[in-house]
Amino acid sequence: MVKKVIIIAGPTASGKTALAIKVAKYFNTHIISADSRQCFKELNIGVAKPSLAQLSEVQHYFINSHSVTQNTSVADFELCALAAAEEIFKQQNIAVMCGGTGLYIKAFCQGLDAIPTLNEDIKNTIAHSFADSGITWLQQKLQEEDPVFFAKGEMKNPHRMLRALEVKRSTGLSILQHQTKQKKQRNFDVIKICLDVPKSILYDRINNRVDDMMLHGLEKEVHHLQPYKKLNALQTVGYKELFTYFDNNISLEKAVDLIKQNSRNYAKRQVTWFKKEENIQLVPADIDAVMKAVKRFM
Numbered sequence: 001m002v003k004k005v006i007i008i009a010g011p012t013a014s015g016k017t018a019l020a021i022k023v024a025k026y027f028n029t030h031i032i033s034a035d036s037r038q039c040f041k042e043l044n045i046g047v048a049k050p051s052l053a054q055l056s057e058v059q060h061y062f063i064n065s066h067s068v069t070q071n072t073s074v075a076d077f078e079l080c081a082l083a084a085a086e087e088i089f090k091q092q093n094i095a096v097m098c099g100g101t102g103l104y105i106k107a108f109c110q111g112l113d114a115i116p117t118l119n120e121d122i123k124n125t126i127a128h129s130f131a132d133s134g135i136t137w138l139q140q141k142l143q144e145e146d147p148v149f150f151a152k153g154e155m156k157n158p159h160r161m162l163r164a165l166e167v168k169r170s171t172g173l174s175i176l177q178h179q180t181k182q183k184k185q186r187n188f189d190v191i192k193i194c195l196d197v198p199k200s201i202l203y204d205r206i207n208n209r210v211d212d213m214m215l216h217g218l219e220k221e222v223h224h225l226q227p228y229k230k231l232n233a234l235q236t237v238g239y240k241e242l243f244t245y246f247d248n249n250i251s252l253e254k255a256v257d258l259i260k261q262n263s264r265n266y267a268k269r270q271v272t273w274f275k276k277e278e279n280i281q282l283v284p285a286d287i288d289a290v291m292k293a294v295k296r297f298m
Contacts, residue, residue: 003089003188006294007097009034009105009274010195011267013205015285017050019195020098021058022287023294029092030059032084034099034108036077036159037236039066042225045218046238048209061087068225068233073163078107085188095188102273105192111184118170126165130158131230141165148174156269158235191297194274195285206263213238214256222246237262 006027008020024031033039037047041064050060061084066072081097081104088095099105130138138161143150146168153176154160167175197205222242228234229243238259245255274280283289 001093003085003093003095004298005032005085005095005097005108005188005190006297007034007105007109007190007192008195008290009098009102009192009280010100010285011197011202011270011274012048012100012263013202013209013267014100014195014197016098016100016195017048017054019285019287019290020096021050021054023290024058024096026291027092027094027096029094029096030061030084030088032081032088032095032097032108033060033062034077034081034097034101034104035062036072036074036101036104037233038063038099039072039077040064040068040233041066042068042228043221043233043236043239045213045216045221046236048213068228068231071232074103074107075112077104078112081108089188100270102270102277106277109186109190109192111186118166122169123166126162126169127232130162135161138162138165142168145169146174148176152176159232162232191294192277192280193283193290193293194277194280195290196282197285202267203264206267207260210238210256210260210263218242219252237266 006023008016008023010016020031035047037043038049039062040047043049049063055063062077062080065080085095097105097108135158138158139150139155142153142155142161142165146164149155149161149164149168153164164175167173167178171178218238219242222239223246225234225239226243226246229239234240234243241250241255241258241262244250245252250258275282281293283293
């Protein structure tokens with residue numbers, strides 16, 4: 001029997017975690033997280049990590065697996081996720097993947113183009129310059145040195161932007177020129193489901209969730225992480241805004257408003273990404289609709 005992976009994707013606050021757990025329990029299987037921030041053990045409230053109770057219901061892979069001090073990339077995720085799938089397939093014919101990081105899901109399904117080894121001195125120089133001068137410096141350097149990425153790349157994603165500058169300076173070519181778009185063959189089938197939540201409802205959920213995060217100690221969590229605030233892992237919605245508050249540059253009220261606004265903007269980008277994906281089904285965010293789509297696939 002061909003192994004299968006059921007992918008539950010969608011924007012932040014769309015209800016992915018709860019639905020994925022229900023699907024995994026139905027098939028008596030495990031979940032591979034496709035979230036670029038929930039893998040960090042130091043980040044909890046601000047990344048809407050599954051609760052301890054939820055983690056105890058179903059085994060999850062790629063959650064609490066790394067430290068913010070480690071450099072993790074989409075290539076690292078691809079290797080970890082494929083290894084997790086193979087481990088699950090030793091016992092089950094079905095695995096579940098859950099997350100909102102579109103590039104991670106794409107890498108798992110299709111693979112990544114190999115990027116030549118990057119110069120460590122160049123990477124360190126760029127990291128220090130970014131830490132000192134911020135995203136404006138990064139934008140300017142990409143515009144000057146890699147106009148191809150500046151015009152077509154993810155210019156709102158600091159992680160991708162840093163990677164692009166590292167590749168350009170190390171290889172002389174834009175990271176986009178290394179992308180052949182050749183899909184790798186996988187030994188499993190996938191069904192990709194994107195949870196479809198009306199925009200007004202999704203935005204209300206986001207706003208309410210941010211308020212709930214603050215009530216449950218997000219400010220305290222971020223305060224403890226101040227020594228790490230220049231690390232790439234902390235250039236994250238829910239953290240960077242509160243760091244700005246701790247630096248006395250904005251009020252707490254303004255920081256919370258920015259978390260809500262930036263979360264809504266992020267959700268909008270996620271929806272745009274997933275709607276462009278091949279062979280993805282937009283499904284209402286309820287278990288009956290999801291299971292109906294899954295059973296058609298099975």
